[in-house]
Every structure is written in C-alpha cells, then in structure tokens.
Amino acid sequence: MRIRWTKTLLLLAPATALAAILFVYPVFGVLTLTVHDGTSFTAEPVRQIYASQLAIIVLQRTFVTAATVTLICLVMGYPMAYFMAGLTPRRRVMATYLILLPFWISILIRTYTWIILLGREGILNKTLSSLGLTGEPIQLLYTPVAVHVGMVQILLPIVVLTCLTSILDVERDLVKAARSLGATPRQAFWKVVFPLSVSGAATGGIICFILCLGFYVTPTLLGGRTSILIANLIDLQVHKTLKWDLAAVMASALLLATFACLLIYWGLTRKRSEFATGGLAR
Amino acid sequence: MTKMTRRAFGVGAGATAASLAAGAPAFAQETTIVVNGSGGALATMITKIFEEPFTKETGIKVKPTAPVSLPKLKAMVESGNVEWDLTELNGDDVVTATKAGWLMPIDYAIIDPDNKLPPIAKQPTAMVRASYSTVMAFRTDKFGKGKAPQSWADFWDVKAFPGPRSLENSPKGNLEFALLADGVSPDKLYPIDVERAFKKLDQLKKHIPVWWTNGAQHVQLLIDGEVSMTSCWNGRITPLKNEGKPVDITFKGGALMLSYLGIPKGARHPKEAMRFMKFRMDPAASAAFVKQVPYPGFVPGMMELLDPAFAATLPTSPENAAVQFEFNSAWWADNIDAVTTRWNEWLLI
CATH class of the missing domain: 3.40.190.10 (Periplasmic binding protein-like II)
Incomplete structure (x- = not known):
C-alpha cells in the first residue's frame, strides 16, 4: 500500500510541479495585483472597473458569444458525430482525418482566410453581386457574424470528436435490444443513444465554451468595434494603457465567472446518472 | 538504416560542435x-x-x-x-x-x-x-474621375465621398482630425477641445467598420477595398502608388510626428x-x-x-x-489616461 502511494506521488510530481510553477504561481500573482498595489491593499482597481461599464459589458458579451458559439457547435457537431459513428471503421478513420485536417493549419491562417471570403470585395460578396442578388456589398467582415463564423470553424472539430467518442461508447447491442423490443429507430435514438451520449456532448460543449472565453485572435482580426471580447480588452489594458491592475481585475473576473459557470454546470448535472462519468469513457 | 542515421547524426553533431568552437569570441572584450x-x-x-x-x-x-x-x-x-x-x-x-x-x-x-x-x-x-506623418490616404478609383478628398472635412463628408472609412484605434491624432474637419484652425488645436472632437467623431462612427491597429493593416484595408479612405503613415502608401495601385495620400491636415x-x-x-x-x-x-x-x-x-x-x-x-500640424506629445502625455478611458468607452460599448 505504501509503495503504491509513493509511486502515485512520484508519477504526479512532475506535472504538479510544472503546473505550480507555470500556472498556479502566475495566477496567484495576477490575483494579488487586483487587490494589492505593491505596498498596501487597495480596492481602487475593482472600484474603477465597476465605475466604468466597459469591462462589465464586454464580459457579458464574451459569455453570450461563448454560449452562442457553443450552441452552434453542438447543433452542428453532434449530428455530424452521429453520422460518423454509423460509418464502417475504415471510413470513420478517413472522416476523422478530414475533421482533424484544419488543426494542421494555424489559427491565424484560418482566420485570415475568412477575411478573403467575407470581405467587401471578397469571394462571397463578388458572387452575390455577379448573380445580381445585391447592389451594394454586404458588410460581413468586422461584424459579430464574422466572429461567430470564425470561432465555430475553429472549435467545431473539438466538439465533433468529443461527441463521437461518447456515441461510440454506447453499446450497439443496447440499440438492437431496443429495436427488438419494438422501438422505432427514432425512439431507439432518443431513449437509448442520446441519453447515453449526452454527457460526452456536454463535456465537448464545456471545453468549447471555456476555449471561447479566452478567444483573442478571431475577434481581433474579424471583429469590429463592438465585437471585441474580454481577452482583447485585457490586452488593451496591458499593452496600450499600461493599467496592469485593471487588466488583473478583468482577468480575475473572467476566472471567477468561468468557475461559477462550471459550478452551475456541476450543480445541474451531478444528480443525473447520465452525467456520472463526466463524459469520460466508462 | 538506423545505424546510418545515427552515424549521420553523429557527424552533424560533431560538425556543429566544431563550428561553435570556431565561432567562439576571439576577444574577451567584445x-x-x-x-x-x-x-x-x-x-x-x-x-x-x-x-x-x-x-x-x-x-x-x-x-x-x-x-x-x-x-x-x-x-x-x-x-x-x-x-x-x-x-x-x-x-x-x-x-x-x-x-x-x-x-x-x-x-x-x-x-x-x-x-x-x-x-x-x-x-x-x-x-x-x-x-513621419499620419496623413489621409484614399483610393483614387472610388470617387469618380478627378475627384479626390483634400481635407478632413472631405473625409467626414460621406455624401460627396461615399464608402466605408478607417481610422486608428487610438484617440491620438483622431481628435485633432475631427477638430480640423469641424473647422478649427491648425494653430488652435491645442489644448484639444475633447468634447467637441468626440461630438464630431460621433457623426462618422457608423461609417467606420474597422479601426486599424498597425501599419500593415491600414494598407491591407485600402488595397482590399474594405475602405475607401483611411488615416495612415506616410511611408506605407508611396511604394504601393509606385507599383501602380490606385491609392494616394495628401499631406493636407496631416499630423507631423x-x-x-x-x-x-x-x-x-x-x-x-x-x-x-x-x-x-x-x-x-x-x-x-x-x-x-x-x-x-x-x-x-x-x-x-x-x-x-x-x-x-x-x-x-x-x-x-506647411500644410500639416505639429503633433503635441506633451499635451497627450498629460491627458492620455483620461482621454483613452473615454475613447475606449466611446468606441467599444
């Protein structure tokens, strides 16, 4: 027993040390900066953030954007994963490669591509106007629409793959059993496959949601003035205005809000048996 | 095969070490x-x-x-x-x-x-x-023959010069341009009437889909046709004009920095x-x-x-x-905090 504990500790030590030095310590520094100005404790940065509505509005916008993008990703990703689960293993591997292909291209390049596609003189607007559908070019680039499109494109593969894993985990025999007991294919899906795979979808959704909260490149390149997210605002305070205390308050607020969301998610799902494994393989 | 690779690696590593030794500083004082x-x-x-x-x-x-x-x-x-x-x-x-x-x-x-x-x-x-100067740049092919904006008042005139515009995402320079467009004479710009400048900027806000943040971006916006006019750094447009691209600048109302x-x-x-x-x-x-x-x-x-x-x-x-104004860094250093806070709230909400 003791040997097993020592082993566990030894195995965990490198990762823990790395996380402590590179993650916990800096995060602690940021948290300190929000309430301590180097000599004494102060509530000034928090007061300033509260007095100016900017940070609060942008934080709200960030969470709304993250929720919308996650919803779009789930609605598009789950059916795609379901379709892939029905393929022969060989074809499924091919499909997985196709899904993973965009990961080989940097986010920057993928985002720049949307500039070419959505611009006023871009491919989409050129096509629309040559078909005679629009007179004036439509302003798509530098709008929230462009930001959503860019974010969904980047995050969709992650959602598809987490959904796929959990759908594949569902015993095919259970579906057969349901069918043999008289369930229609639709009933078999909604009563068997969906409840057993929903936790995986939810995990994919949570990962997607949290990644959204920290998005920086996409809103910078594709967004207009009213589509910047909290990461952009933090960057602005660090690099332009040099108000690191305000940046620290915003970062801490983001951290707290993220934890709050996770807590709510946990509270909603902890009593439900389909979420017992947290979407990880049974 | 593995052996070959290893040997090749060994040779390479040896060569690297040798070149490192050779490249080591000859003088201790360097x-x-x-x-x-x-x-x-x-x-x-x-x-x-x-x-x-x-x-x-x-x-x-x-x-x-x-x-x-x-x-x-x-x-x-x-x-x-x-x-x-x-x-x-x-x-x-x-x-x-x-x-x-x-x-x-x-x-x-x-x-x-x-x-x-x-x-x-x-x-x-x-x-x-x-x-260098922050000046007005524009497309020469968007406003009809022989028609080119010549002042910040023209930049603000969306009827005579239709199309989206861009300005830098910073109050610096933009407040001055707004005041010039509003008829303030170049020698009366400082101290800046911040209230009046923002009021003038309000008029143009919805015609500016994108606020640039670096020199490469304003060039790109102009060349891609995302905007018909933008503020820009004087050195960036001349090479494109020489390449035959339909762009030009005017120094009129520019900020000499x-x-x-x-x-x-x-x-x-x-x-x-x-x-x-x-x-x-x-x-x-x-x-x-x-x-x-x-x-x-x-x-x-x-x-x-x-x-x-x-x-x-x-x-x-x-x-x-003679046609530009001298950008007043001292005024900006004194006012940058307050004006930037206001700018961000004006722009991003």
Missing part, C-alpha cells in the same frame, strides 16, 4: 548592444545601412530586437533585468517614460560633439530618430549605445536610409545629399510641413 526597434522590413534596412557598418567601424556588435513596447520597457526597468541598450520610442512614450524615470539622461557631448543637431532633436532623455531613440535606465552598455546613436546621425547613411524609408528626421547635412524632387515628397519638406 561587446554586443541590444537595439530595440519596430522590426519588419524596416529592421532589415537598419541592419544593412546602420548596424553592419557600425560593427565594422567600432567592433561593437548590434543585436536588433522588436517590437517597440512601453510595457516591456516598464517591466525591464522595474524588474532590474534590462535587456535593451537602446530603444525606439514615440513622442508621448518619451514623456511618459521620462516622468516615470525609465530613461537615462543622454550625453550629447558623445553624440553631437560639434553641436550640429537642431535643438528640437535633442531631448534630455531621447534623441529624434525620425519624423517624431520618433525617438532612448536608453533604458539600467542599460548595460549606455556608452556604446550613444556611439551607435551618433552613427545613426551620419548624413550619408541616413540619406541612403531615407531613400528606402521616407522618414527623415533632423540629420544635419542629409537633405543636401538627396534629389530635390524626392526631398519634396518627404513629410518635412517645406511645402508638406
């Missing part, structure tokens, strides 16, 4: 100064025209870094780990950094022993490196850095530089080395200087 600039094509030019000849002449090596960043300077000086020996700075950065005590006083006895530099170039903690070189407090090689600053004021090298990058500065004796037709296109030529 110094390298770290000079921070804005990077990109500009840095390549600076390396070729200033840094390499400087190393040849003095034996002091120069390591260029980028980008120009006030937060980095702050972090370096405050942590005591000063990596740069010299850095580029813009006008209000100089004021802010000097107030905060991040810059070292400059000894002009080293840089300008014959006292040839004009006083405007010699600030106590920074020396003028270059002058200065860029500086300063030495961070706690820099390891301030003496060598000042020798390099002296070298940057060499008329022949500066003339060669300005032919590539039209940001002249006040190098004594340089203008005489340039073709008069070319000199006339520079932001500091008498004709161009």
Whole structure:
C-alpha cells in the first residue's frame, strides 16, 4: 500500500510541479495585483472597473458569444458525430482525418482566410453581386457574424470528436435490444443513444465554451468595434494603457465567472446518472 | 538504416560542435548592444545601412530586437533585468517614460560633439530618430474621375465621398482630425477641445467598420477595398502608388510626428549605445536610409545629399510641413489616461 502511494506521488510530481510553477504561481500573482498595489491593499482597481461599464459589458458579451458559439457547435457537431459513428471503421478513420485536417493549419491562417471570403470585395460578396442578388456589398467582415463564423470553424472539430467518442461508447447491442423490443429507430435514438451520449456532448460543449472565453485572435482580426471580447480588452489594458491592475481585475473576473459557470454546470448535472462519468469513457 | 542515421547524426553533431568552437569570441572584450526597434522590413534596412557598418567601424556588435513596447520597457526597468541598450520610442512614450524615470539622461557631448543637431532633436532623455506623418490616404478609383478628398472635412463628408472609412484605434491624432474637419484652425488645436472632437467623431462612427491597429493593416484595408479612405503613415502608401495601385495620400491636415531613440535606465552598455546613436546621425547613411524609408528626421547635412524632387515628397519638406500640424506629445502625455478611458468607452460599448 505504501509503495503504491509513493509511486502515485512520484508519477504526479512532475506535472504538479510544472503546473505550480507555470500556472498556479502566475495566477496567484495576477490575483494579488487586483487587490494589492505593491505596498498596501487597495480596492481602487475593482472600484474603477465597476465605475466604468466597459469591462462589465464586454464580459457579458464574451459569455453570450461563448454560449452562442457553443450552441452552434453542438447543433452542428453532434449530428455530424452521429453520422460518423454509423460509418464502417475504415471510413470513420478517413472522416476523422478530414475533421482533424484544419488543426494542421494555424489559427491565424484560418482566420485570415475568412477575411478573403467575407470581405467587401471578397469571394462571397463578388458572387452575390455577379448573380445580381445585391447592389451594394454586404458588410460581413468586422461584424459579430464574422466572429461567430470564425470561432465555430475553429472549435467545431473539438466538439465533433468529443461527441463521437461518447456515441461510440454506447453499446450497439443496447440499440438492437431496443429495436427488438419494438422501438422505432427514432425512439431507439432518443431513449437509448442520446441519453447515453449526452454527457460526452456536454463535456465537448464545456471545453468549447471555456476555449471561447479566452478567444483573442478571431475577434481581433474579424471583429469590429463592438465585437471585441474580454481577452482583447485585457490586452488593451496591458499593452496600450499600461493599467496592469485593471487588466488583473478583468482577468480575475473572467476566472471567477468561468468557475461559477462550471459550478452551475456541476450543480445541474451531478444528480443525473447520465452525467456520472463526466463524459469520460466508462 | 538506423545505424546510418545515427552515424549521420553523429557527424552533424560533431560538425556543429566544431563550428561553435570556431565561432567562439576571439576577444574577451567584445561587446554586443541590444537595439530595440519596430522590426519588419524596416529592421532589415537598419541592419544593412546602420548596424553592419557600425560593427565594422567600432567592433561593437548590434543585436536588433522588436517590437517597440512601453510595457516591456516598464517591466525591464522595474524588474532590474534590462535587456535593451537602446530603444525606439514615440513622442508621448518619451514623456511618459521620462516622468516615470525609465530613461537615462543622454550625453550629447558623445553624440553631437560639434553641436550640429537642431535643438528640437535633442531631448534630455531621447534623441529624434525620425519624423513621419499620419496623413489621409484614399483610393483614387472610388470617387469618380478627378475627384479626390483634400481635407478632413472631405473625409467626414460621406455624401460627396461615399464608402466605408478607417481610422486608428487610438484617440491620438483622431481628435485633432475631427477638430480640423469641424473647422478649427491648425494653430488652435491645442489644448484639444475633447468634447467637441468626440461630438464630431460621433457623426462618422457608423461609417467606420474597422479601426486599424498597425501599419500593415491600414494598407491591407485600402488595397482590399474594405475602405475607401483611411488615416495612415506616410511611408506605407508611396511604394504601393509606385507599383501602380490606385491609392494616394495628401499631406493636407496631416499630423507631423517624431520618433525617438532612448536608453533604458539600467542599460548595460549606455556608452556604446550613444556611439551607435551618433552613427545613426551620419548624413550619408541616413540619406541612403531615407531613400528606402521616407522618414527623415533632423540629420544635419542629409537633405543636401538627396534629389530635390524626392526631398519634396518627404513629410518635412517645406511645402508638406506647411500644410500639416505639429503633433503635441506633451499635451497627450498629460491627458492620455483620461482621454483613452473615454475613447475606449466611446468606441467599444
């Protein structure tokens, strides 16, 4: 027993040390900066953030954007994963490669591509106007629409793959059993496959949601003035205005809000048996 | 196969070690100064025209870094780990950094022993490196034949000059442009009537889909047709115009700005850095530089080395200087905090 504990500790030590030095310590520094100005404790940065509505509005916008993008990703990703689960293993591997292909291209390049596609003189607007559908070019680039499109494109593969894993985990025999007991294919899906795979979808959704909260490149390149997210605002305070205390308050607020969301998610799902494994393989 | 690879690796590693040994410094006294600039094509030019000849002449090596960043300077000086020996700075950065005590006083006895530099170039903690203008750029093919915007009032006139526009995502310069568009005379701009400027900017806000944040972006917006007009840095458009792209600039109402070189407090090689600053004021090298990058500065004796037709296109030529206003860094350094807060709230909500 003791040997097993020592082993566990030894195995965990490198990762823990790395996380402590590179993650916990800096995060602690940021948290300190929000309430301590180097000599004494102060509530000034928090007061300033509260007095100016900017940070609060942008934080709200960030969470709304993250929720919308996650919803779009789930609605598009789950059916795609379901379709892939029905393929022969060989074809499924091919499909997985196709899904993973965009990961080989940097986010920057993928985002720049949307500039070419959505611009006023871009491919989409050129096509629309040559078909005679629009007179004036439509302003798509530098709008929230462009930001959503860019974010969904980047995050969709992650959602598809987490959904796929959990759908594949569902015993095919259970579906057969349901069918043999008289369930229609639709009933078999909604009563068997969906409840057993929903936790995986939810995990994919949570990962997607949290990644959204920290998005920086996409809103910078594709967004207009009213589509910047909290990461952009933090960057602005660090690099332009040099108000690191305000940046620290915003970062801490983001951290707290993220934890709050996770807590709510946990509270909603902890009593439900389909979420017992947290979407990880049974 | 594995064996082959291993042997090949061994040979390669041996060669690398040998070359490292050969490349080891021959003199114990050799110094390298770290000079921070804005990077990109500009840095390549600076390396070729200033840094390499400087190393040849003095034996002091120069390591260029980028980008120009006030937060980095702050972090370096405050942590005591000063990596740069010299850095580029813009006008209000100089004021802010000097107030905060991040810059070292400059000894002009080293840089300008014959006292040839004009006083405007010699600030106590920074020396003028270059002058550039933020001016109006526009597409020549969007407004009909012979029609081109000639003032900030035209920039604001969305009926006569339709199409989206872009401005920098910063109040600096934009408040001045708004006031000029509103009819304020260039000599009455400072102190800025912030209220009036924002009111004027309100009128144009919905015609600006995108607010640029760097020099590459405003060029891209104009070339891609995302906007028909934008504020821009004068040096970026001329090469495109020469390539035959339908773009042009006007110096009318432009903001004449200065860029500086300063030495961070706690820099390891301030003496060598000042020798390099002296070298940057060499008329022949500066003339060669300005032919590539039209940001002249006040190098004594340089203008005489340039073709008069070319000199006339520079932001500091008498004709161009006359139609611009001098950007007031001191006013901005005093007001930047309050105005930036207001700007961000105005822009981002």
